[in-house]
Amino acid sequence: MTDTRILFEPVEFANLSLKNRIVMAPMTRSFSPGNIPGDDVAAYYRRRAEGDVGLILTEGVSTNEDTATGTPNVPNIVTDAAKAGWRNVVDGVHKAGGKIGIQLWHEGPFRNPENTPHPEIPSWSASGIKMPGKPLWEPMSEAEIETAITEFVDAAVAAKEIGFDAVEFHGAHSYLIDSFFWDQTNLRDDKWGGDWDGRTRFASEIIRRTRAKVGADYPLIIRLSQWKQQDFAAKTAATPQELERWLTPLVEAGIDVFHMSQRRFWEPTYEGSELNDAGWAKKLTGKPAISVGSVGLSGEFIAAYAGEASEPASLDRLVEMMEREEFDLIAVGRALLQDPDWAVKVRDNRNDELQTFTKDALGKLF
Numbered sequence: 001m002t003d004t005r006i007l008f009e010p011v012e013f014a015n016l017s018l019k020n021r022i023v024m025a026p027m028t029r030s031f032s033p034g035n036i037p038g039d040d041v042a043a044y045y046r047r048r049a050e051g052d053v054g055l056i057l058t059e060g061v062s063t064n065e066d067t068a069t070g071t072p073n074v075p076n077i078v079t080d081a082a083k084a085g086w087r088n089v090v091d092g093v094h095k096a097g098g099k100i101g102i103q104l105w106h107e108g109p110f111r112n113p114e115n116t117p118h119p120e121i122p123s124w125s126a127s128g129i130k131m132p133g134k135p136l137w138e139p140m141s142e143a144e145i146e147t148a149i150t151e152f153v154d155a156a157v158a159a160k161e162i163g164f165d166a167v168e169f170h171g172a173h174s175y176l177i178d179s180f181f182w183d184q185t186n187l188r189d190d191k192w193g194g195d196w197d198g199r200t201r202f203a204s205e206i207i208r209r210t211r212a213k214v215g216a217d218y219p220l221i222i223r224l225s226q227w228k229q230q231d232f233a234a235k236t237a238a239t240p241q242e243l244e245r246w247l248t249p250l251v252e253a254g255i256d257v258f259h260m261s262q263r264r265f266w267e268p269t270y271e272g273s274e275l276n277d278a279g280w281a282k283k284l285t286g287k288p289a290i291s292v293g294s295v296g297l298s299g300e301f302i303a304a305y306a307g308e309a310s311e312p313a314s315l316d317r318l319v320e321m322m323e324r325e326e327f328d329l330i331a332v333g334r335a336l337l338q339d340p341d342w343a344v345k346v347r348d349n350r351n352d353e354l355q356t357f358t359k360d361a362l363g364k365l366f
Helices: 039-050 080-095 142-162 176-181 201-214 240-253 277-285 301-305 316-323 334-338 342-347 359-363
Strands: 011-013 016-018 022-024 055-062 100-105 129-131 166-171 220-225 257-261 289-292 329-332
Touching: 039 055, 039 080, 055 080, 055 166, 080 100, 080 142, 100 142, 142 166, 142 201, 166 176, 166 201, 176 201, 176 220, 201 220, 201 240, 220 277, 240 277, 257 277, 277 289, 329 334, 334 342
Parallel strands: 022 055, 022 329, 055 100, 100 166, 166 220, 220 257, 257 289, 289 329
Antiparallel strands: 011 016
């Protein structure tokens, strides 16, 4: 029987005091008609707070109503109705004794214009590229870049005013911010491209301007990934030295926590070290790090979409890595999507009650 006590130790960082080290990973669910989170969405998050999750991170929340998303029924934080809906979500989580952060996203090149009220508006990305070598649109103009930065900052300020305990910027998985990081989708030769200083400038400006508005003590998180939706084997930073050049400007801009997305948390990032992406982020920056990827399940999330079930799996490796202090928190996705009481069951060694994950859970509201 795995001794999971380390997962339930309280932790404090970046002005956040959490009762344990379990984070609910952001998961898009498309249950917000009209882009407004309703009472059912509030109940969904409240149940995870009641289930002893240390920090809840919301699904991706759009920063505008036109270019940010092509996914139906995804919430935004732009309209008064959406803000009121999120206030209801936050209040419910807080009443249940939980903490909640909002993930702000812009789908960028992965927005499907045909699924939006504005199909005539091209999707935004650093160089108009979705697949490497295949431009679909014009590169973002200086005015569009400025607009995108302002929208992220305004959304973060609104989140703080609503009462969210933290803001996470989605800088992973080939979405807008990540399209500036990756040299295969950022071919710009101006100040927003080229070397690492240029390719990190867009994210750094978002972080720096947000920090100036929300103050020094408000927690800011960024989610990053080496892998891309169009290339699971991609490495944005091929070496630890490149990773340091990627992360350092974000720290200097004011980021507090790195949330490093992997498909399998136990896989090392570079030869010669057992550290995963979160481990390297913590080692290179000294900042707290969140790891994620197939926690507590036998299969990774891509397989779920193909119909492959994932059985409950051992947490031994996770406990070993956390006992070595390689990273500080662990984000759990599908297991918590399926079962709001997953953390309680792990804490109480009720392993026989842990559930198999199937793709049916992706379309349900728990």
